Amino acid sequence: MRQRRETLKNPEHELRIFRIRAFLAAFLIVTLTGLLMGRLVYLQVVQHEVYSTRSEKNRVRVEPLPPTRGLIHDRNGVLLAENRPTYNLTLIRERVEDLDATLALLERLMELSPEEAEAFRVRSRQRQRPFQPSLLMSDLNEAQIARLAVNRHLLPGVEVEAQLLRYYPDAHIMAHALGYVGRINAEELKTLDPGRYAGTHFIGKTGVERFYEDVLHGQAGLRKVETNARGRVLRELGRTDPVPGQNLRLTLDKGLQSLAYELLDGRRGSIVAIVPKTGEILAMVSAPGFDSNQFVTGIDVASYRALQEDLDLPLFNRAIRGHYPPGSTIKPFLALAGLVEGVITPDRVINDPGFYQLPNDSRRYRNWLRWGHGRVDMERSIAVSNNTYYYALAHEMGIDRLHEQMSAFGFGQRVAYDVFGESQALMPSREWKRGRFGQSWFPGETLSVGIGQGYWQVTPLQLATATAVLANRGEWVMPRLASHVGDREVPQRLPGTKRDITVSNPLWWDRVFSGMEKVLTGHEGTARRTGVGLEYRMAGKSGTAQVFSLGQDQRYNADQLAERLRDHALFMAFAPLEDPQIAVSVIVENAGGGSTHAAHLARAMTDAWLLDEGAPDVEELLEAMENDTGSVAGN
Template identity: 45%
Template sequence: MKQQFPLKNVQQEKRIFRGRVYFATGLVTFFLLLLVARYAYLQIFHFEEFSDAADKNRIRLQPIAPARGYIYDRNGILLADNYPVFTATLSRADVVDIDDTLKRLVPIISLSQEDIDRFQSRIKTAKKTERVTLKLNLTETDIARFSEVKFQFPGVDIETQMTRYYPHGELFAHVVGYVGRINDKELKIIDKDAYAGTNLIGKIGVEKSYEDLLHGTPGYESIEADAHGNVLRHLGRKESTRGNDLYLSLDYGLQSVAAEQLAGRRGAVVAMDPRTGEILALVSSPSFNPNLFVTGIGHDDYSALRDNLDQPLYNRALQGTYPPGSTIKPMEGLGGIHFKTVDWGTTISDPGYFHLPGDSHKFRDWKKTGHGAVNLHKSIVISCDTYFYILSYQLGIDRMNEWMRQFGFGEKTGVDLPSESSGLYPSQEWKMRTRKSKWLKGETISVSIGQGAFTATPLQLAMATAITANHGAHVTPHVLRESKGAKSHPVHNAPNGKINFSGTDEDWIKMRDAMVDVIQTGTGRGIRTPMYQIAGKTGTAQVKSIAQGKRYNEASLTSRQLDHGLFVGFAPAENPEIAIAVIWENGKHGGSAAQIARPVFDYWMLTRKKKPIIPLSHQMSGGLMTAGIKPGELPSGETPLTTNPNATPKPNTGQTTTAQPVTQAQPATTTTEISE
């Protein structure tokens, strides 16, 4: 039977087809319009944003590390130099597996675990396009081995970078300091943009305290690179700005003389200009070679320095706190004048000891039989302890504290060097706060002769001596004399106030005269000279305590139990140009320390202008010109020194340059002084 199908509805089918066509056309048109809108959004409204993103895939900004500023002494002698070294660097953007790359590089460029640890710390915070240092100061062998296999290490390159060199080795180590690799702690606080491409930062001394001036500002180079990190072309460059050059107040010759006097001894010498506060010499002995630290000191070398019993890394001039002994008696005597406890005519009878009322304990004078009748002038000249025992008992510790703090004791001097110690000048409040007990009157007696809880740094003693030389005008010690470069930094070279003193200028003059007699006829007479007049004061600081009733027996003590010798002084006495503080650890007495000070005085007063000590390597056409400074372009008031045109400094020797021979004034005699 034939099946019947209904007739087609052509019109209906056409409508359905047209609807489908319209829908498909509309859908296609919609997505086409959406695509056009998105294209317009990307190309018109966000063109710069995505253009920059695209450029970053091929155009990179490489930081250009700034050259570090040079450091000179007051005469233009170079103390901190720059020289180039070969450095292995890695680009994070071009290395897929950093750990594997490091593992394969270890035998090729002799990467140590310390190098790897430093690199991994730095790369965590580095920008993707920044090149991070793997190892500084590559050897020729390292470079040769890497060159043979460079194709195996895309993203790893050998570049030339500037590093630091200290041409005079140990001589200025504690004051100029040194730079070293940036560590994890420093990475957290530095401005990473400012230190882009930089590996070194100041660690101690001037290098640290003036890091902002010395560092400079980095530049950038725009380069086009392929997918493998190879440079295709250089597109542009913004040069870095070199750090400021610093001229210090230090004098190379004076520093050399002071260091020579302390050679083989433990101690410190600080010399400063009492008129300005400029530090002329700052020596701590023994010292160390700062060049060892620049590219990373080895474990054995550091252990040798750290474990050395003489502590060469310890800056005795700035951080060493010692009982000042009798060196503080001139300041203390002026305190008696200020509080009207004594005057220049006040006389005591010294039987050789003092005891507190109602107490049988005897505080003995250094001279067992006593000095007889003693006034303030004589007490300074012969360093009579008993006079100051009585004076301190009448003043009391709190008034003594109030007065002596005006000279800078018990607080930091404010010197422009890091890690300064404050020393200690005690008070009743201090003892109650720190030791939870009352102050005893007997403790005041010990403090009166610079013993007991009283400690001071050599720098504090130099500043207090300068204030005394200035008749009470206060100066702040500083080593920066002038800064030249892009950054402005004013330097204050003048007194900044005066201590509160109820006496007259005549009292300062009388104290100066007493200190002159210390050198002429008293405990410091071993260094007297007819060439100029020195005002000074010797001091002895006891290291090992002696029981009541026992005598000091030097023969029974070890070399490190002997008393410290101290000396402070200024010259010329009438118009002081230099103030000096000396500490000789276990030097037995202050007269020994005075012997160290005499050649330092002689050089500054007699030799410096006629025959200055200068290093053979100092060349106007070398040291200063490499810094972009014309010969003779020195701080105002200074003149260039004679140089040896045949000498050339050599980096990484670790040796101190030889100084030209100089005819010194006759050395101080070795006459044994009375005491102290």
């Protein structure tokens, strides 16, 4: 019995187990305490700077300060592009816990349509640098700002920030020349300097705004602010002020630009005016225009679709991208080229029976006056716009020399210094046709080029530039839109300026100018009605550009054609003849004869620039044009 009790209870054994367990517990406690102390030492001593910095970042935030965009003025100091205060809605994705829920709430608060909501979501997911705000919405109204303020506690990472927004007071008139700014997209974000554009949501997209983006934008600044746990700014700890963009002063004259837009009177077309001696672009209008302010804040889908589907193409800049056959406006240039190449003399006379025929070819290339002009010399060929004279001249020169001489005036090339998006149009050649169509050049195509038709295409800016070079007697001055960048004046002699055109006999200029003056003042001049009452000497040339080709025995009848199949009206001019102060090109689409529908507009532009009484009465002028039946068919 005693032996059994000893078996059931062994105090020594139990004591030994207790000691072992106590030792293990003590060891575990000491080990864990040591690990804890070691971790504390590591965090407090070794990693002190790391976690101190992290803590500071939770309390202190560095925010970018976008620079103020430079202003744009016309030559007289009239403001063309300004900055107005507005409020933008921004989002920092890294501070948003549930992006979808946040966007859904914002869409309800902003009362967005389904299409606007979709665009809203696309912008929220646009690639952005870490902790940089994405622009969700611009130009918030007071009601939207109030709703956001009330629900701010539900919108972490969402801010309403005050910023200056671009505004164009004369948007429709200046849209194509100035261009506009718009939101920075994902592709642009990849190429922009992250420091310089920190906090910036807008960038120049077209026109002057795009070309001079570097000087207009400025340099972003920074500010260090202290925030609370909800991210609300408590105080500013320091700042580096942004550097504002430089202001631009343009060569454009707002009054002349507005007049050009009024003269076109809603018709499709373009007017460009240049100071020949300096290359200053006084006016560069493409009509119809559009409200460029819509693109700054983000144009809605319906409005953009309406602009795209408009048959008049208001978004298309006709002044620099419109391609038109120059028609008879190039005859003074061809006459001078014929003199330079020794193909004609000023007094050479041809007999015009009303048509021209190539050797061994039965086809008749007709003059616009079907019974012909009889005896025609160079000056009369310009004044009456005789086609037969220039058929013969073109055939004798050949396309190679024609291409070389016309290229010297800038045809088929980009001609301006700071006009973004300018097209080079087309001055055809043998090589061009072989590359484009894989065909040889035909003699009949040379004749078409000789009257400004066929493959030859010009822009209104090219035609105005060539007219300015002609007025300068061959001296090239590159057209430009900016006269001052900040305090720095843009020089007249710019990089890329083409070589001057020289002639062996300076009197040739006078003979060509004489023919151009007779266009307006001669009794046979194609624009003689436009020249009535001129108070200065003006040289010009009308032109009519065919929209489609007529057969050999077909006759043009505008009344039987759809409006958009009618000829384009063109006119180029400079004045005063003895000391040119302005060169103008006018193109009115589908208006018919240039001697009526374009010449009067050119005269109005030169009157406004040269005469003290300023701009003419536009309504009276347009009414007179409607009643004018003295146009010369085909010119």
